[in-house]
Amino acid sequence: MDQIKLTQFSHGGGCGCKIAPGVLSDLLARMPAGVLPADLLVGTDTADDAAVYRLNDRQAVVATTDFFTPIVDDPYDFGRIAATNALSDVYAMGGTPIMALAIVGMPLDKLPPEVIGRILEGGASVCREAGIPVAGGHSIDVLEPIYGLVGIGVVDPARVRTNAGAREGDVLLLSKPLGVGILSAGLKKGILTPAGYAEMVKWTTTLNRVGARLAHIDGVHAITDVTGFGLAGHLLEMCRGANLEARLEFDRLPVIDEALHLVRDGVATGASSRNWASYGASVRLPPQAEEWKRKLVTDPQTSGGLLIACADSAVDEVQAAIAEVQGESGAVIGRLAAGDAEVVIG
Incomplete structure (x- = not known):
């Protein structure tokens, strides 16, 4: 069991295997428009992290799903990372998870039951930490291992935080450092140090449970989590939802130390380039900016931090x-202003 490396079975790991944002937009545009119920408070129109359906004046259901191929070789760590990432979408809406369903796809001819069991154990351990049960799920036999969760939560309809809620003048904060995708690329190349791996696992298994608390701070207007589209991509979704311009200060971006060294040496994921191809026309970097800076702001973050827009007073x-x-x-990284829906990095 110890000799099996899960990443050898995946063409792209973690949130780096997401469909590129440009392609995803085209696919969603093909979905037939239907009549949406008034109680569907959040759907697909603002590129938010989860759907929200109002039950009554005090309660709404938050529903999301997230799964991916292995980003690490250790099965237990893979399960923990995937589960943490999936529950993040509930927290990003200001909700509190109440249960989860497991999504399991495994190449049964390549992975022994012990390995698959460790993946499930890792995911279940995160759900216990979040105080929720894994109440069911679905499993299939596939070519690449995939694992994730359906996350179900609850939220007060008045406390839902969406991309569209951001306001002109809001301060932007990021709750976790960047660089997870870069570290995963280093792992695949065999150059990631044990300390770098430990940092990677630490941050990708840190639950974004603070989102439920932030939603009760009146000055917090919008929350999203930074995952496969990178910081620039998810911030751009917030800008488009609120019709505002974001102004980031690059030197204030928090970055995992080893990731910074690796990206300066040219280490990055292919997803970073796909992200830039999808939305780079709406992101402005200084003309003299080095290539690694573009790689950093487009780096896919598996189980990344919360991006928060709030008033100065909050x-x-x-x-x-x-x-x-x-x-x-966390770190203050910029501010929202009136202007076109784009990200300006200084």
Whole structure:
């Protein structure tokens, strides 16, 4: 069992295997438009993290699903990372998870039951940490291993935080450092150090549970999680939802140390280039910016942090909440302003 490396079975791991945002937009545009019920508070129109359906004036259901191929070789770590990533979408809407369903696809002719069992154990351990059961699921025999969850949560309809809620003048904060995709590329190349791997697992298994608390801070207007489309891509979704321009300060972006060294040496995922091809026309970097800076802001983040738009008056309370939940306060990285829906990086 110890000799099996899960990443050898996947063409792209973690959120780096997502369909490129440009292609996804084309696919979604082909979906037939139907009559949407008034109680569907959040659907597909604002590129938010989960669907939200109102049950009554005080309760709404948050529903999401997320799964991917292995980003690490260790089966237990893979299960933990995939589960943490899936539940993040519930937290990003301001919700609290109440249960999960497992999504399991495994090449049964290549992986022994012990390995598959460890993946499921890893996912279940994260659900226990979140205080929810794995209440069911579905499994199939496939060519590449995939694992993830359907996450079901609840939220007060008045506390739902969507991309469209961001306001002009809002401060932008990021709750986790960037660089997970870069570290995963380093792992595949065999150049990631044990310390770098430990940092990667630490951040990808840190639940974004603070999102449920942030939704109760009146000055917090929008929350999204940063995953496969990279910081620039998910921030651009927020800009488009609110019809605002984002102005980022590159030097204030938090980055995992080893990821910074690797990307400066040219290490990056193919998904980074696909991301840029999809939305680069709406992202402005300084003309003299080095290539690695573009790779960093488009780096796919598996189980990345929360991107938060809030009033100046709420910044201290937001950072205190993040610090209390995960030990570090996150970083102020920029601001939203009137303008075209694009990301300007200085």
